[in-house]
C-alpha cells in the first residue's frame with residue numbers, strides 16, 4: 001500500500017499527474033487538474049472562514065461538485081459531514097446542534113436551517129492554496145449511522161481509518177491505476193466514501209454519474225459497489241456492452257442465486273459485510289455457493305461472543321461525535337459489540353440477523369431474517385422483509401412485506417412448508433414505493449410503522 005506523505009490527490013498529482021482521477025459523462029480530470037481544482041476551492045472556502053477544526057456539512061446528490069467539496073473541506077483541515085438530501089427538515093433541526101456544524105454546502109434544491117453559513121462553489125484564484133499539512137491521524141469525517149431508533153449517531157473517522165478500510169478491500173480485490181470505480185452508492189453513506197478512499201488509495205479513477213440509470217452510469221467502469229437490490233435490477237435490464245468486471249456487494253444479506261447469475265455473465269462478485277463504525281467493509285470473500293461473508297480482511301479482528309459479532313481493527317471510528325466530544329463505543333479492550341448475530345460455518349462468518357430484530361411469538365423466538373432468507377430464494381421475490389405485528393393471542397406475529405411479482409397465495413403455499421408453524425407469516429403485503437426513502441436501505445422501523453397502520 002502507498003504510504004502518503006501528502007494529501008493523496010497531491011501525491012498522485014506528483015507521481016502520476018496525467019492519469020485520470022475523476023470522470024463524469026461530460027469531463028475527465030487528471031490528478032493534476034483535480035489537485036488544482038481542490039486548491040482553488042479550498043482557497044475560496046478558507047477566505048470564507050473554513051479553517052482547521054470547523055465542521056462543514058454537505059448535502060447533495062452524488063455529483064462532481066459534491067466530491068470536490070468533500071475533498072476541499074478536508075484540505076482546509078475541517079471536519080466533513082456528508083448528509084442525505086432526504087433527511088426530513090425536523091430531523092435535520094434536531095441533529096445539527098450535536099454535530100457542531102459551522103458551514104454548509106448544498107446542491108441545487110436544498111437549503112440549510114438558520115445558524116449554518118452557506119458556502120458556494122466559486123473557486124478562488126487569489127490567495128495561497130489552503131492546504132494544512134497532511135496528517136493521517138487527523139479527524140476527517142463524520143458519518144451518520146442508520147440506527148433503528150433515536151437520533152442517528154455520527155461515527156468520526158480519521159484519514160488513517162479510511163485508508164485502512166481501503167487497504168483491506170484492496171488486499172482482496174484487484175483495483176489499480178487503470179481501473180475505475182463508479183460512485184454507485186451515496187457519499188453520505190460509508191459505502192460511498194469507501195469507494196472514494198479506494199480510488200484515492202490506489203490512484204485509480206473515480207467515476208461520478210448520478211443522473212442516469214445505473215446501466216448507463218456504469219459505461220466504461222470496471223468496478224462498482226452495489227446493494228443486492230441494485231444488482232437484481234441491473235441483471236433484469238440490458239447487460240450488453242457493460243465493462244463491469246468486479247462488484248462489491250454488501251449492506252444486507254446477499255443471496256447466492258444473485259451472485260451466481262452475475263458470475264455467469266462474467267462479473268466477479270465479492271460478498272462483503274461492513275458497518276458505518278468500520279468505514280465500510282470488514283469481512284469479504286469472492287462469491288460462491290454459500291451465503292457467508294468470508295473472514296475479516298487485513299487489519300480487522302472478529303470474535304463471536306454469545307452469538308454476537310464483536311469487531312476491532314484499524315478502520316474503526318474514533319468514537320461517536322456529540323457536541324464536540326468523542327463518545328467511545330468500544331469496550332475496554334477495543335471491541336465493538338455490533339448487535340449482529342453471527343456464526344461460523346465451514347470457516348467463514350454467516351450473519352444471521354440483528355439481535356434487536358428478534359421477537360417472540362407465542363413463546364417462540366423469531367429472527368425475521370431467517371424467514372427473509374427463505375423468501376429471497378423464491379425466483380419471484382426481489383426483496384422481502386418480515387416484521388412483527390401485535391397479536392392478542394400470540395403477543396406478536398410475523399408479517400411479510402414483499403417486492404416481487406408472485407401472487408401471495410402461491411408464495412404462501414411455497415413458503416409455509418419450509419418454516420416452523422410460528423414462523424409462517426400471518427399476512428403478506430406488497431412493499432410500497434413510498435418506503436424507499438432514497439437511502440441505500442429501507443428502514444425496518446418505517447416498514448413496521450407502515451404495517452401497523454394496515455391493521
Ligand code: 4YB
Pocket residue numbers: 145146185190191194225226227248249250251252253254271272273274275276277279280281282293338340351353354
Ligand atoms: C449485513 C451485511 C451482509 C451489512 N449480510 N447483513 O463497501 C462496502 O462494504 C459496501 C459495498 C456495497 C454495499 C454496501 C457496502 C457497505 O459498506 C455496507 C455498510 C453498511 O451497511 N453499514 S451500515 O452501518 O449502514 O449497516 C451495518 C449493518 O448492516 C450491519 O451491522 C449488518 O446488520 C448489516 N449488514 N452487510 C447481512 N452482508
